[in-house]
Amino acid sequence: MSEEEKPKEKPKEPVPKDVQEPKPDDLIAKANEAAERLEKANKALEENLKKQEALQVKTLLGGKSEAGIPEMKETPEDYAKRVMRGDL
Numbered sequence: 888m889s890e891e892e893k894p895k896e897k898p899k900e901p902v903p904k905d906v907q908e909p910k911p912d913d914l915i916a917k918a919n920e921a922a923e924r925l926e927k928a929n930k931a932l933e934e935n936l937k938k939q940e941a942l943q944v945k946t947l948l949g950g951k952s953e954a955g956i957p958e959m960k961e962t963p964e965d966y967a968k969r970v971m972r973g974d975l
Contacts, residue, residue: 961969969975
């Protein structure tokens with residue numbers, strides 16, 4: 888290949904003086920802080936999930952009992968009152 892056939896590299900744009908590139912140490916520190924926040928959030932979510940699971944187990948295993956609840960039968964007097972009110 889001759890020099891004319893080689894692809895030319897794009898010239899790099901100059902970086903303005905007021906824009907500073909972040910230092911690698913700053914990036915690492917920020918990444919570590921973000922990782923710590925994520926770990927704390929994951930731990931909190933895990934605790935909440937365990938609590939929800941425990942409540943769900945209690946609900947499922949608790950069951951419902953209708954024992955002790957008397958069955959209400961309507962007396963003729965109650966029926967007459969209901970009809971007179973128009974609550975059919």
